[in-house]
Amino acid sequence: MLMQTHEARLAALREELKRRGVDGFIIPISDEHMSEYVGDYAQRLRWLTGFGGSAGFAAVTLDHAAIFVDGRYTVQVRDQVDEKLFDYKSVPADTLGGWLAEVCADGAKVAYDPWLHTWAWVEALEGRVNPKGITLVPADSNPIDTVWADQPEPSAAVAMVHDDRQAGQSSAEKRAAVADWLTREGHDAVVIPALDSVAWLLNIRGNDVAHTPVALSYVIAHKDGSAELFIAPEKVTPELVRHLGNAVTVRDRAAFETALTGELAGKSVALDPEFAVVGIAQALRSGGAKFVFKQDPTILAKAVKNPVEQQGHRDAQARDGAAVSRFLRWLEVEAPKGGVDELAAAARLQAFRAEDPALRDLSFDTISAAAGHAALPHYKVDDDSNIPIPPGSIYLVDSGGQYAAGQGGGTTDITRTVWVGTPDGMGEPTAEMRDRFTRVLKGHIQIDCAVFPQGTVGGQLDVLARQYLWEAGVDYAHGTGHGVGSFLGVHEGPQRIAKPSGGQAGTGQELFAGMILSNEPGYYKANAFGIRIENLVLVEERQIEGMEGRYLGFETLTFVPLDRKLIDKTLLTESEIAWVDAYHAKVRALIAPQLSGDDLAWLERETAAL
Incomplete structure (x- = not known):
């Protein structure tokens, strides 16, 4: 039986938090790529609260809940979110750290999904809540996914070739420029999670996110000019494989975390602090790689x-x-x-x-x-x-x-x-x-x-x-x-x-x-x-x-x-x-x-x- 009310959804989330032994959870509008627009499967905030804006987040404890938006959404949040379930908080006047310190007891454990937040975000929040006796805990899986019975699957649309003649530059030329950057900066590889950066680097496009023609995928680019594309197998066509050529290895998206933990030991890996989520950094660290935060080398080139x-x-x-x-x-x-x-x-x-x-x-x-x-x-x-x-x-x-x-x-x-x-x-x-x-x-x-x-x-x-x-x-x-x-x-x-x-x-x-x-x-x-x-x-x-x-x-x-x-x-x-x-x-x-x-x-x- 599907839960139709936001009150029931909130109650189900709290039961799941109790089962996991944590006192709260943070829900952003985000996906694993820190995208501005996200697929339906990642619309967890909208599912939980009813809020349909493009920026904001919520925090839920066993006894309290609040939704945080900026001045653009002051009216909209009141129209869409039940005030009996969520307190309205205005950013930047109200802060998540301040709210957690106010509603959580000393010793509270607040969970977050490490695949939906950046390292800098976690460090900044820890700086606010740790002195108050509150610990942030990375969740093994997203608790909303556990209770969202009819959660959509990620898009299965095939990735499309963006012809080199229309791109104005071949993927090989772009990858060579990234390789030169890696050599100059002294790194072995760069992890590229931003969907538009992946699309630009490999000259591909997709239909996985509304309004942005990108395909759900990751890239690890190496200093020899080669790259690995991690993408769901059903999205790969023979045309795509031919377009990518021998220097790009196509791998299952499900193997991405394994590659981070098991194949880059001892390597120096660059990560963009704006797009590389905590889950990526943690996987690299657990696998023995050394990561350094630097801007993705495709960002400026793409601009x-x-x-x-x-x-x-x-x-x-x-x-x-x-x-x-x-x-x-x-x-x-x-x-x-x-x-x-x-x-x-x-x-x-x-x-x-x-x-x-x-x-x-x-x-x-x-x-x-x-x-x-x-x-x-x-x-x-x-x-x-x-x-x-x-x-x-x-x-x-x-x-x-x-x-x-x-x-x-x-x-x-x-x-x-x-x-x-x-x-x-x-x-x-x-x-x-x-x-x-x-x-x-x-x-x-x-x-x-x-x-x-x-x-x-x-x-x-x-x-x-x-x-x-x-x-x-x-x-x-x-x-x-x-x-x-x-x-x-x-x-x-x-x-x-x-x-x-x-x-x-x-x-x-x-x-x-x-x-x-x-x-x-x-x-x-x-x-x-x-x-x-x-x-x-x-x-x-x-x-x-x-x-x-x-x-x-x-x-x-x-x-x-x-x-x-x-x-x-x-x-x-x-x-x-x-x-x-x-x-x-x-x-x-x-x-x-x-x-x-x-x-x-x-x-x-x-x-x-x-």
Whole structure:
């Protein structure tokens, strides 16, 4: 008999903890690869609590339970998680260590799954709870898996070949570069658990995780240029084996831990502290290997796109821009009638994208946000939260697609904020809406036009996007830009544009030509409206007469009209007006040949000079 209520699931977990002789357990949203998006089999937090957000964790003791989320999910967690079962905790004000110290007695043993947490995470938590007499205990197996009767199996989808011609570089060349790195650093091997790193290194893709085309697998790469791929046998095809060649040994994913414990004794092994979970480090140590924490050598190489990947992005963005433009024209016609809700709008946008045969998936769940929901930067619409898009309001849509290489492949991510009119055509945005939109646009333009010397890090550019909002005494609580993969993860490190304070990962990463980032400043007025303008940009070399040293700037990759109704032209300088007009001219040149009829007429109107 399956347990249908979260109360019953929580009770079953507590019984399992008693059986194991521990006093508590920690439940993250994570998998064995520290992925941002995880397969259904790894959605343990959602199963236990009902919380459907993409970031957060819970802790359960025999007498208490709490769920920890940041400010993005304050509303969502209260809608989805029963307050009678879990206390709501807000990160970073509330800490797991502080909560455990408060609810656990001296001598308590709190378990964690060593395959779902990094070494640094465990060390940091131990530093908080050990002085309070609390011991962290690695679990032999995940207790939720024991009580989750209908837990899905990991995906059995076969791994796909990502042709070397579309990747722009062969796997052999990439493995040779890793081998050179290992030799320089004095290591024998590197363990690569990050799914997108495995996919990039071996030029493979998969269908195992929603929105990210990766295959569940691990790689151990050696300093002689060879590698071992650990992947479930049912995912391996003859085509994959031929593609990988003799230098890559294909092994059962179930043999990975055995390889760590029994085959690397005496070897020096590199591990990325961001992705290598405790279970990997413990297995290496028990097998007599020496591990050293260093950044996975594929991370930076993957972030710097080669010319083939860059052109694939441009091609995908052009077709994606046509789909989004058609959607915005449809929305302008239909939404003022009052019959379009958030889910219907998201579905219609996906349908426009799906007309492209190269589309493989969305790159993330579409943020389709009307009215006050647009003030939640990471809002996720579902059947419970879905509302009609009110005529006479702001609507924000943040979306993207995964387009397969071979037909101009890439990963897109775009946000547009638009005014939804009224049936009589009389409704107008408020002065405050237009002011905030225009200030966001001004910051967006500053990032787009930035020119900076080689050696600049993302954190140094962030203020450019915020300055005009700060002048008005307002700000936004998310980063300005994240890295984007090439038919891979829509959020890809190590580069990032964000405030350098607050421990934001990647803000200290130097920007290199070939990196792709988002440019997405915003503004959010609680319970009223939200604004975000997002394009993707490519870091490129800049030539400046008389320049001393190397300089960089951004090439814009995303081309979809900006909503003219929300622009207050009086707040723009002449150069900013010129930027908008030039941008819209590029939109028209790139997108118009793909449109016809009413769609084309709409585009020409929306891209006319200010």
